[in-house]
Every structure is written in C-alpha cells, then in structure tokens.
Amino acid sequence: QKEVEQDPGPLSVPEGAIVSLNCTYSNSAFQYFMWYRQYSRKGPELLMYTYSSGNKEDGRFTAQVDKSSKYISLFIRDSQPSDSATYLCAMVSTSGTYKYIFGTGTRLKVLA
C-alpha cells in the first residue's frame, strides 16, 4: 500500500461546478498537507498548505484535513477552464527525518 493514494482521474466537470479532489494517507506522522497545481509541461506550483486538521480557504479554493480519517480534500468553487490541470497532494512528516511525500496527481478538465 502506498503511503499516499490519489485517484488519477481524469475528472471532467462543466464550467461553474464545484470540484472535490481527495487524497488518503496511512502515516499518522504527517503534519503539513499541501496542494500543488501542475499545468502541462510546467512544474508544480503551490496552491495551499494546512497544518494539522481543519479548513483553510483562499479565494475559490478550500483545503480540508481530517486527520482522524487520514483524508484530505481540495474544493474548487465556480471552476473555470483555466483550472484544468493536474492537482497533486503532498504531505510532510515532522518525525525528525526527511519525509516529504507526493500523491500521483488527479487530472482535472473543466469544460467551457
């Protein structure tokens, strides 16, 4: 079992829809949770990060962490064609040794 699981998609939605992207993980030592967006032929760019459990909102994006279920989500409201990209979750352990794990990414297509 991988430490981080992420559905590869593709996920196709109409413009204006609410998008839900998710990751599950197995390592309870993860404390920081990030979401990166990657456009085709570009490097991943950081969208948001959260520490421990809870919600964090930034414009149309909301990140949610449920540590009891080992489940994180990214919600995109009023999705736009420009949101079409691959979304990667990432997690960091603070257990003392280097531990930075990325999900394999979910490909999102927002149709105009």
Add this chain to the structure above:
Amino acid sequence: DAGITQSPRHKVTETGTPVTLRCHQTENHRYMYWYRQDPGHGLRLIHYSYGVKDTDKGEVSDGYSVSRSKTEDFLLTLESATSSQTSVYFCAISESADRGDQPQHFGDGTRLSIL
C-alpha cells in the same frame, strides 16, 4: 515565481552517454532537490542537498549522482544513461526540509529522452 532555472529544458541523448542537468536558484534557499516524474509514479526523490557539499540519497538514487559546490547550483549527473532514465526531471528548493509553511518550490523541468 520562485527563482529556479533548469537547464537544458529538453535533451535527447543515446544510451551509455553521460548527462548532466543543472538547477540554478536565486532564492538562497538551503535545501535543493532532484525529482523524476513518470506516469503512474508521481514525483520520486532522486537526491537532495541540505547545504554546500552536503547531499543525501532519495528513494530512486541508483544510477544518479549529484554535486553542490555553490548554494545556488545543484547538478544531477547520469554517469551512463539508460533508457529507463527517460523521464521529466524537476528541481525543487525550500528553506526547510520538514515544514509545510516553508514548502518546496519547483522549476519547470527538463525533458530527457534516452534512445
């Protein structure tokens, strides 16, 4: 955008030849990383550096070596390239190794094809 430049951006070479990829940063961050990204595997860490001349292996380090002689430059070398090393290579930088509030920032990658 974080000041990260990868060169070359594209390279095609033959099996058995040496290849060096360069990552240059202008942020003065302590940590630098090399990843490869392949379909179905996501980003996998090859090597990372925590300071000048200080490097360590990642999960897929076989066949790769790195060097960091200056804070701003991190080189990845394939001593004798194989077809299995065809991939997209990303460099990343960060101020901290284990804090999400000081996360990794990525360059735009090098597409390497080994024929």
